[in-house]
Amino acid sequence: MNxxxxxxxxxxxxxxxxxxxxxxxxxxxxxxxxxxxxxxADSAPGNFRPLRVIAYTTLLSAILFGLFYANYTYGWIDRTSFDFLVKGPE
Structure with missing residues (x-):
């Protein structure tokens, strides 16, 4: 992957x-x-903290991307894992 x-x-x-x-x-x-x-607006936030949102977002996305890349590298789940969804010829 480039x-x-x-x-x-x-x-x-x-x-x-x-x-x-x-x-x-x-x-x-x-x-x-x-x-x-x-x-x-009645729904406007009163305690919005953008730096905290950015930090948590970066942490969560790093974890999710790490799982994605590990799956890409080791092939835990691939397209053949979903063959049960397609009906084969009977």
Missing amino acids: WFSIFAIYALFWVLSAFVILPIGVRTHEELGMEKTVGQ
Whole structure:
């Protein structure tokens, strides 16, 4: 696998991991007992920490990519693992 492929696949894992991590631990102003700004959406986060989200996203995506690359290298799961999904001739 060349370096560009590794980077592209890792970037995909990072973006998907970000969508998983984003809602974890976020509370609204109402849940935190904070005063809302005029015109603010009721669902706006009151305790958003972007650096923490980036760190957790990077950690999760590194773990997932490591599993993906290990599977690519050692071939634990390949396309023949899913032959049971295709009906063969009877």
